[in-house]
Amino acid sequence: MMASDSLPVAAQVPAASAAEETLLACPDCDLLQRLPPLPPHHAASCARCQAPLCRHKPDSLERTLALALAAAILLLIANVVPMLGLSVAGREAFTTVLGGVVEMWREGSQVVAMLVLFAAVIAPALEIVCLLLVVLAVRHPPAPHWVATLLHGYEFVREWSMIEIMLLGVLVALIKIAELATVIPGLALFVLGSLVFLLAAMAAAFDPRVAWQRIEWAAGRGPDGIAGGRG
Amino acid sequence: MSTTAASARSLGCAGCEVCGLVVRLPVPAGAAFCPRCGERLHSRLPASLERTWALTIAALLLYIPANLLPVMTTNTPLGAVSDTIMQGVVELWSPTSWPLAVVVFVASVTIPLGKLIALAYLLLTVQRGSVRSNGQRVRLYRLLKFIGRWSMLDVFVDTFVVALIQLQPLMWVEPGAGVLYFAAVVVVTMVAVNSFDPRLIWDLPQQEKHAHG
Ligand SMILES: [Zn+2]
Ligand SMILES: [Zn+2]
Numbered sequence: 001m002m003a004s005d006s007l008p009v010a011a012q013v014p015a016a017s018a019a020e021e022t023l024l025a026c027p028d029c030d031l032l033q034r035l036p037p038l039p040p041h042h043a044a045s046c047a048r049c050q051a052p053l054c055r056h057k058p059d060s061l062e063r064t065l066a067l068a069l070a071a072a073i074l075l076l077i078a079n080v081v082p083m084l085g086l087s088v089a090g091r092e093a094f095t096t097v098l099g100g101v102v103e104m105w106r107e108g109s110q111v112v113a114m115l116v117l118f119a120a121v122i123a124p125a126l127e128i129v130c131l132l133l134v135v136l137a138v139r140h141p142p143a144p145h146w147v148a149t150l151l152h153g154y155e156f157v158r159e160w161s162m163i164e165i166m167l168l169g170v171l172v173a174l175i176k177i178a179e180l181a182t183v184i185p186g187l188a189l190f191v192l193g194s195l196v197f198l199l200a201a202m203a204a205a206f207d208p209r210v211a212w213q214r215i216e217w218a219a220g221r222g223p224d225g226i227a228g229g230r231g
Numbered sequence: 232m233s234t235t236a237a238s239a240r241s242l243g244c245a246g247c248e249v250c251g252l253v254v255r256l257p258v259p260a261g262a263a264f265c266p267r268c269g270e271r272l273h274s275r276l277p278a279s280l281e282r283t284w285a286l287t288i289a290a291l292l293l294y295i296p297a298n299l300l301p302v303m304t305t306n307t308p309l310g311a312v313s314d315t316i317m318q319g320v321v322e323l324w325s326p327t328s329w330p331l332a333v334v335v336f337v338a339s340v341t342i343p344l345g346k347l348i349a350l351a352y353l354l355l356t357v358q359r360g361s362v363r364s365n366g367q368r369v370r371l372y373r374l375l376k377f378i379g380r381w382s383m384l385d386v387f388v389d390t391f392v393v394a395l396i397q398l399q400p401l402m403w404v405e406p407g408a409g410v411l412y413f414a415a416v417v418v419v420t421m422v423a424v425n426s427f428d429p430r431l432i433w434d435l436p437q438q439e440k441h442a443h444g
Contacts, residue, residue: 007237008236023253024246024251024253025239025244025245026246027251027429027430028369028372028373028429028430029238029429029430029433030240030246030433030434031236031238032239032244032253047236049369049433050366051373084395086395088398089401095391095394095395100391101390103390103394103397104390104406107406109410111411111414112389112406113390115386115414115418116390120387145269148268148269151250152249152268152270159380159421159425162380162383165380165383165384169383169388169390169391170391171331172335172384172388173387173395174391175323175331176319176322176392180396180402181396181398208250208251212250212252212267215267217267218265218266218267218268218269219264219266219267
């Protein structure tokens with residue numbers, strides 16, 4: 001065990017006894033620092049580069065579960081009801097998010113169609129489902145190790161889930177089309193708008209540290225946070 | 232700061248990139264796995280500079296056809312008109328919708344190019360072993376990570392214009408080859424930023440041996 005007293009304490013947290021502290025290496029600058037337990041709603045940042053390290057989120061699991069359930073329902077609705085309609089010379093046409101993907105595919109841009117499908121439908125769905133399964137599985141610790149895989153997948157897929165960007169894209173498309181035809185905003189547009197806020201609230205409510213503490217270790221229980229590498 | 236600031240690497244440890252656990256690395260160095268999440272542990276991302284350079288240069292090459300080729304073609308009985316990204320911005324410019332034109336211009340032209348210049352700057356300063364303005368450079372990295380996704384805006388705009396304007400034989404819109412290149416630029420630059428390890432910014436030119444303040 002190293003002499004952890006010589007290490008700096010993460011910024012913006014009050015001092016505490018050494019026994020309750022955890023060790024943390026900043027992901028942005030690798031500074032090793034001690035992290036005392038955080039009071040409710042407090043956030044800790046790196047003592048050297050000010051990277052946000054973690055935040056204490058009260059009732060994280062319950063709030064995440066509620067928000068993820070609501071988001072799952074909204075995402076389902078958003079993908080079945082019409083999003084945009086067009087009326088020109090007595091003809092009306094409606095499209096959904098998936099309709100846009102299908103049209104792109106038919107017009108020969110299959111790669112772009114797949115990318116839009118992934119960023120606007122699959123990634124948000126995976127984001128919600130992964131988180132839903134994680135918070136349900138860690139209710140009774142220790143959670144089995146496949147939860148760790150899901151949690152890793154959630155962190156990856158979050159960056160590629162782009163509903164808020166798609167919504168802005170739809171808005172720009174709407175303005176572009178408005179000079180050619182009458183545009184009819186569909187129900188899905190408003191559902192997607194609410195979903196953007198719900199997804200942001202869901203990510204903000206979730207505390208990955210709480211989940212990690214409740215997941216079974218890959219290599220059995222290690223000692224005080226400093227463990228020997230395997231193999 | 233009164234206490235000694237030392238990186239995890241200089242103390243023979245690494246923070247797991249997936250779950251955050253601080254783990255002592257084996258001596259002599261070899262493949263190590265996080266005991267909690269089972270992922271491979273890296274003191275620094277392997278070949279981070281080489282991979283980021285390769286992806287940055289690839290994105291720069293893709294950026295050229297992305298801006299020169301049309302992203303969509305509008306067909307009417309009178310003929311066909313093709314638009315590049317820049318022409319799309321110009322057409323969107325009007326007394327009422329100019330703020331959106333600015334947003335599309337920033338997301339499609341400024342951000343991808345700015346991202347590539349910023350990545351090259353970060354790579355060059357790390358390779359020169361610069362120790363100046365570390366705080367600003369890491370903030371630049373965090374900005375790149377945050378805004379990069381928004382370049383996908385034009386891909387969505389083109390998709391939904393194509394999806395809606397299918398009024399054959401009056402008027403219909405087809406996607407152009409530019410969309411594919413542009414989407415590739417966005418994806419490749421996002422991967423490039425992810426392959427850059429910001430911890431390299433703080434490493435001293437020589438393998439750091441002593442804790443520094
Ligand atoms: Zn830091
Ligand atoms: Zn781990």
